[in-house]
Amino acid sequence: MTYALSAAKLQTYYRCPRAYYFRYERRIESAAFFGSAVLGTSLHQALAQIYQDWHYQDAIPRLDWIEYCWSQQTPSLTSNQINEGRSILSRYYQDFIANQSAMRKPLAVEGRIQGTLQAENLEFLLSGRYDRLDFLDDGLELIDYKSAKEVDYAEPDEIDLQIGLYYLALEQRYQRQLKRMSLLFLRTGEKISFEATPQHRQRVEEVICKLAVELRQDQRWPPFPSNQCDRCSYGRYCPAMRSDPEPMPEDTKPQQGLQLVLSI
Ligand code: SF4
Structure with a gap:
């Protein structure tokens, strides 16, 4: 059995293991984000x-x-x-x-990629979505369109994790290296590009190994308080926020047994 992991999940774990535990291991709904998508x-x-x-x-x-x-x-x-x-x-x-000499046909648009990684005897299924994948002379460029009015800029470390996850999955899928991830801000015409390197893949492997140890052995899910706690929906259950945290809701998913995530 595999353990599914996306860039968003990995970033949540990196930000705060306890928030990851509430959101993904116990499936407590976070405050819904209502916006016109x-x-x-x-x-x-x-x-x-x-x-x-x-x-x-x-x-x-x-x-x-x-x-x-x-x-x-x-x-x-x-x-x-x-x-x-x-x-x-x-x-x-x-x-x-209009300012290009030619519009090049992308490798794919609106796609989904998957890759796998083994750590601590667990098999992780890594998945991510992309808006466009372009050929470069020496590799691939992943394009992500940003259309929101309020852009939530991710921290550099979190961008690095996203790049690493795509790097790993694209290498497995296309046997080509990701050279760049670019964010295109549709409302401003701005394009921000990040170079991708094998070190990004290595960093992701390290973080996934830590997560695997948490799942297989520790089950501690330490809280990592920071300025994000102000926006966290789980403060009332969090021992870092309250000396006497509320019990989790009754419909919370039961603690997952170890056998459920073991690779067989
Ligand atoms: S309140 Fe802060 S420390 Fe607690 S789960 Fe949320 S982000 Fe983590």
Whole structure:
């Protein structure tokens, strides 16, 4: 049996093992995040279509191709959202397509990658999603579109973990190295790129080994208090926050037995 791990799970564990325990081992729901994700989803789908369905017989598409793709993704949007999305994609076209000599066909769009890693006799199934995967001359570039108004910038250590996880999974899937992970901020036209190296993979392997020891042996899940505690939904159950923490809710998932995560 394998233990599923995503970049988000790994980052949570790295930030605070106790929060990881509450969220993923005991499945206590955290405060729901209510935001309008509909526009972001439509933008991601339009961008996937722009690259996936283009015929690539001309060097670059005209703006009306972008507008056509957008028109295919708007049925559930308000007229304000449709206008906002159109102007975001026009900016994208100017910043990332019109100024290129040619639009290159990506290796894949809106995909999911998986890889595996063995640690402490546990098999971890690593999975992640990406918006676009481009060929470079010497490897791969993973593109992540950011469409939110309020961008939650991850800490550098957390970005490194995400890069390492993708590095590992892409190497297994394509036998090619991840050279870069790039964040494209659709509302500002900004692109931030991070170089990927074998050290990122090594770092991820180290953190996963620590998690494996926690699962197999320790089961201590130490709290790691920091300024994130102000936004943590689990403060009332957390021994680092209260000398007398509340008991976990009755419908909490039972403590997982070790045999459930052993590789067989
Ligand atoms: S309150 Fe702080 S220390 Fe406790 S679980 Fe949340 S993040 Fe971790």
